[in-house]
Amino acid sequence: MERGFPEGFLWGCATAAHQVEGGNHNNDWWEFEQRGGIRTGDSSDPACDHYHRFAGDFRQLRQLGQNAHRLSIEWSRVEPAPGEFDLSQLRHYRDVLSELREQGLSPMVTLHHFTSPLWFTCRGGWAAAGSPAAWLPFVRRVAEELGHLVSFWCTLNEPLIYAYMGWLDGEFPPGRRGDWRGTFRVLANLRRAHEEAYRALHRITPQVPVGIANHRWPLLPHNPKRRLDRLAARVGDRLMTSWPVGRGRLQRVVEAPSDFLGVNHYSRELVRFTLRRTGQGFVDRSVPPGLPLSDFGWAVEPDWLREALLELKPLGKPVYITENGIASVNDEPRQSFLPASLAKAWEAIQAGVDLRGYFHWTSLDNFEWARGYSMRFGLIGVDPETQVRTVKPSAELYARIARANALPDD
Numbered sequence: 001m002e003r004g005f006p007e008g009f010l011w012g013c014a015t016a017a018h019q020v021e022g023g024n025h026n027n028d029w030w031e032f033e034q035r036g037g038i039r040t041g042d043s044s045d046p047a048c049d050h051y052h053r054f055a056g057d058f059r060q061l062r063q064l065g066q067n068a069h070r071l072s073i074e075w076s077r078v079e080p081a082p083g084e085f086d087l088s089q090l091r092h093y094r095d096v097l098s099e100l101r102e103q104g105l106s107p108m109v110t111l112h113h114f115t116s117p118l119w120f121t122c123r124g125g126w127a128a129a130g131s132p133a134a135w136l137p138f139v140r141r142v143a144e145e146l147g148h149l150v151s152f153w154c155t156l157n158e159p160l161i162y163a164y165m166g167w168l169d170g171e172f173p174p175g176r177r178g179d180w181r182g183t184f185r186v187l188a189n190l191r192r193a194h195e196e197a198y199r200a201l202h203r204i205t206p207q208v209p210v211g212i213a214n215h216r217w218p219l220l221p222h223n224p225k226r227r228l229d230r231l232a233a234r235v236g237d238r239l240m241t242s243w244p245v246g247r248g249r250l251q252r253v254v255e256a257p258s259d260f261l262g263v264n265h266y267s268r269e270l271v272r273f274t275l276r277r278t279g280q281g282f283v284d285r286s287v288p289p290g291l292p293l294s295d296f297g298w299a300v301e302p303d304w305l306r307e308a309l310l311e312l313k314p315l316g317k318p319v320y321i322t323e324n325g326i327a328s329v330n331d332e333p334r335q336s337f338l339p340a341s342l343a344k345a346w347e348a349i350q351a352g353v354d355l356r357g358y359f360h361w362t363s364l365d366n367f368e369w370a371r372g373y374s375m376r377f378g379l380i381g382v383d384p385e386t387q388v389r390t391v392k393p394s395a396e397l398y399a400r401i402a403r404a405n406a407l408p409d410d
């Protein structure tokens, strides 16, 4: 039986500006890098030099049968100082988006993917009162100048991961640990920022659907028979999916105003209650046993993608997989992961999920935040010395599926 996807299904890859562009010296990640925040000691400059090579990179994706592309616009380039917009950078992104359109790739544009300009973080970043108001002029300006070229907006990328990694875990800037108050302040501000951006984008570009690229990383009890583990998992999972809406109340991010639901899915973890880890919310996290692990140490189980999609069905909105992928130096695991994950996405569609597109993380082996170039998620290899691109077999495999708009028979 041929497993076909709905007509007009989007097949693409997802990227983030700082991870591919190179030359971003005016944001918090660059500063974090200067303070030794990158575990491997790698530099995000030139990354994939995509800032200069975007046209060739997009041509390549087109040749690989893709018809959409998720990318972010680097705020620190467009607004290098508060209220000062750099017209040459706006022109650059106009060229980028026009090139995507010319290549037949529908652009899904993320307006905040982890990086913020230094002027903003120096004022306290997303933890500061007034941060949503400081971000909105950028959102409005980009919408006014570039909105006619955009097919979808993602206001934010993974607000929960952003807040937890930066304020609780410390692997992301500002590198704070165990700062729960900061975490909640950041999340409250991101929620306000999203809601205001949602309204502004609807006003300026009413034809462009707006959503969030929200992660889904379920937490399950380490020992389902242990009451405290079950409680830790329930509380942890609630905290990893929700943001504050007023005093003491939480709202699931998927319930925020949006025209579609974007889901970034990679893995799951088990949690065990412990009195030792106060800063970590009294939980020990571990990897579910008995499954293959990616180079990141994340358990790989494609069926979890189907479950993540089914959870969204009751919300009755169009769904896009805005990220899904596997860190692996060798391409073989990706060659089985990709069709297996897409088979699960197909099953979710049969079960009634209104899934309309898949953005694989990612096109090019790139700068994986604090892990530098050690984590290879790309369908296309990049030699960091020479910038030579090499199409991997998984890219060809994905191309066959995308062109057929269907999964192979076996």
Ligand code: FCB
Residues within 6 Å of the ligand: 016, 157, 158, 161, 264, 323, 361, 368, 369, 377
């Ligand atoms: C997600 C991020 C993305 C990339 C992948 C591996 O959390 O959104 O930028 O780092 O993980």
